[in-house]
Amino acid sequence: MKTLWNNYRYLILRRLVQISVMVLYFGANAWGWTILMGNLSSSNFLGLIPLSDPYAALQMLAAGALMATDLIIGALIITVAYGLIGGRMFCSWVCPVNPITDAANFLRRKLGFNQIQKRQPATRNMRYWAIALSLIISFALGVTAFEFISPISMVHRGIIFGLGFGWAAILVIFLFDLFVLKNGWCGHICPLGGFYALTGKFSLLRVDHNEENCTACMKCKEVCPEVQVLYMIAKNSEQVLDGECTNCARCIEVCDDDALEFSIRKLKSGS
Amino acid sequence: MTDRRKFLLNMARSVGLAGLAGLTWSAYVDEVTASTLILRPPGALKEEDFLATCIKCGMCVEACPYDTLLLAKPGDHKPMGTPYFVPREVPCYMCPDIPCVPVCPTGALDEKSVSDDKSGELDINKADMGLAVIDDESCIAFWGIQCDACYRACPIFGDAITIEYTKNERTGKHAFMKPIVHSDHCTGCGLCERACVTEKPAIFVLPRENALGRAGDYYIKGWDKNDEKRLENATSKTTTTEISKDSATDSLNSSMEDLY
Numbered sequence: 001m002k003t004l005w006n007n008y009r010y011l012i013l014r015r016l017v018q019i020s021v022m023v024l025y026f027g028a029n030a031w032g033w034t035i036l037m038g039n040l041s042s043s044n045f046l047g048l049i050p051l052s053d054p055y056a057a058l059q060m061l062a063a064g065a066l067m068a069t070d071l072i073i074g075a076l077i078i079t080v081a082y083g084l085i086g087g088r089m090f091c092s093w094v095c096p097v098n099p100i101t102d103a104a105n106f107l108r109r110k111l112g113f114n115q116i117q118k119r120q121p122a123t124r125n126m127r128y129w130a131i132a133l134s135l136i137i138s139f140a141l142g143v144t145a146f147e148f149i150s151p152i153s154m155v156h157r158g159i160i161f162g163l164g165f166g167w168a169a170i171l172v173i174f175l176f177d178l179f180v181l182k183n184g185w186c187g188h189i190c191p192l193g194g195f196y197a198l199t200g201k202f203s204l205l206r207v208d209h210n211e212e213n214c215t216a217c218m219k220c221k222e223v224c225p226e227v228q229v230l231y232m233i234a235k236n237s238e239q240v241l242d243g244e245c246t247n248c249a250r251c252i253e254v255c256d257d258d259a260l261e262f263s264i265r266k267l268k269s270g271s
Numbered sequence: 272m273t274d275r276r277k278f279l280l281n282m283a284r285s286v287g288l289a290g291l292a293g294l295t296w297s298a299y300v301d302e303v304t305a306s307t308l309i310l311r312p313p314g315a316l317k318e319e320d321f322l323a324t325c326i327k328c329g330m331c332v333e334a335c336p337y338d339t340l341l342l343a344k345p346g347d348h349k350p351m352g353t354p355y356f357v358p359r360e361v362p363c364y365m366c367p368d369i370p371c372v373p374v375c376p377t378g379a380l381d382e383k384s385v386s387d388d389k390s391g392e393l394d395i396n397k398a399d400m401g402l403a404v405i406d407d408e409s410c411i412a413f414w415g416i417q418c419d420a421c422y423r424a425c426p427i428f429g430d431a432i433t434i435e436y437t438k439n440e441r442t443g444k445h446a447f448m449k450p451i452v453h454s455d456h457c458t459g460c461g462l463c464e465r466a467c468v469t470e471k472p473a474i475f476v477l478p479r480e481n482a483l484g485r486a487g488d489y490y491i492k493g494w495d496k497n498d499e500k501r502l503e504n505a506t507s508k509t510t511t512t513e514i515s516k517d518s519a520t521d522s523l524n525s526s527m528e529d530l531y
Contacts, residue, residue, distance in 0.1 A: 141297060
């Protein structure tokens with residue numbers, strides 16, 4: 001029991017956070033709760049604090065919409081908050097697509113797909129291309145381009161307001177990640193993840209690797225959804241500073257040798 | 272392969288992929304946002320501005336006490352995540368405090384457009400969600416059967432829908448009591464559409480853009496002082512043809528030779 005908790009503590013916490021956020025949103029629509037109203041695109045906390053998806057706000061800016069004060073404040077709050085704790089903490093702790101792609105990834109590991117498909121045929125920089133494309137299309141067509149196709153919105157809106165054909169999006173992402181590309185959606189394509197990777201570049205909460213304890217078992221690299229950020233494993237004692245790290249903490253909990261731990265960013269490099 | 276060729280090939284691949292993705296993406300977005308037959312909540316901006324400004328958070332939907340507003344799901348064939356309503360199912364009951372509008376975080380639902388100009392207080396009668404249109408072929412009141420369901424249901428009673436009495440020549444002794452919609456008062460709430468007794472409603476709400484024509488600036492009601500103001504926008508363009516290149520008198524004096 002203790003090892004179970006030890007090996008899955010962050011995973012359990014993450015699922016709890018993901019579920020709680022969705023339950024709060026669902027309650028607001030179904031039973032009129034006022035704790036967290038709206039959805040992940042934009043919401044209102046306790047009827048006081050506006051929260052908005054900064055990437056959606058950026059597309060609105062590109063589309064030429066007039067920016068309301070609440071929207072700007074909300075987007076700033078979210079940017080700063082995630083910027084401090086690790087931009088992509090949204091991805092692994094809040095986003096409802098995360099459990100779907102995690103499930104696909106889990107199956108890949110269990111079925112041994114990763115041993116067969118060792119090389120990934122696509123670049124993880126696609127997400128930055130997707131950001132650029134979304135802004136160009138938003139500008140050209142005067143609408144928020146990604147918001148009309150976002151499977152993330154389909155899932156969270158589906159949970160809160162009713163799914164419709166959104167199940168198809170869930171299935172497509174699951175199958176894509178399972179059979180086509182490891183970490184395909186979250187780790188390669190999703191422009192929202194890319195956006196948070198950029199804004200979280202200087203975040204304070206970072207995973208720290210202690211090479212002296214490391215036995216090079218590579219369990220961390222096996223579970224990591226953004227494996228390129230762990231280049232220092234068994235080589236150097238340093239912090240994982242790449243913005244693409246989602247702070248999901250799977251590496252920390254699978255490590256049996258205390259070689260990985262959360263830490264506060266060291267402000268001077270080399271110390 | 273040399274590094275240079277590899278680099279160029281990689282670049283070309285990326286550009287090709289981005290082009291494919293970008294064109295598919297924009298074609299899709301362009302198609303889904305092209306639909307114009309959607310009824311939006313009160314205070315909604317013009318459709319094209321609305322689509323750029325709505326962040327699809329659904330707070331208006333949550334605020335609506337009658338569950339009138341729906342959020343477009345995949346499969347609803349409407350721009351995904353945007354709020355709309357279907358009056359035949361649940362019309363807008365025109366709450367005086369308009370709970371759906373002030374909660375909008377982006378101003379896609381514009382509070383000013385549903386507020387009194389002077390006092391600044393919310394005024395739902397200023398809402399413009401659409402305009403009721405009557406199909407007088409299927410409206411049984413136009414047949415001569417007495418029905419005033421829409422007139423009675425209208426929340427702007429006596430203004431948005433009035434009843435016009437005309438003689439029924441067929442019987443010679445009855446009156447037609449025909450409902451007439453007045454576009455300057457109708458808010459498009461759809462209570463009439465909901466109340467209509469025919470199998471498929473003979474009165475229904477369309478977005479104003481779709482329901483109204485436009486006379487343009489060339490036809491003016493000369494008896495209406497306000498309408499004459501539109502003359503200020505009118506422009507004139509003189510074209511010259513073979514026939515009109517000379518003045519009319521010259522043409523007549525030339526015994527119309529050039530006309531034949």
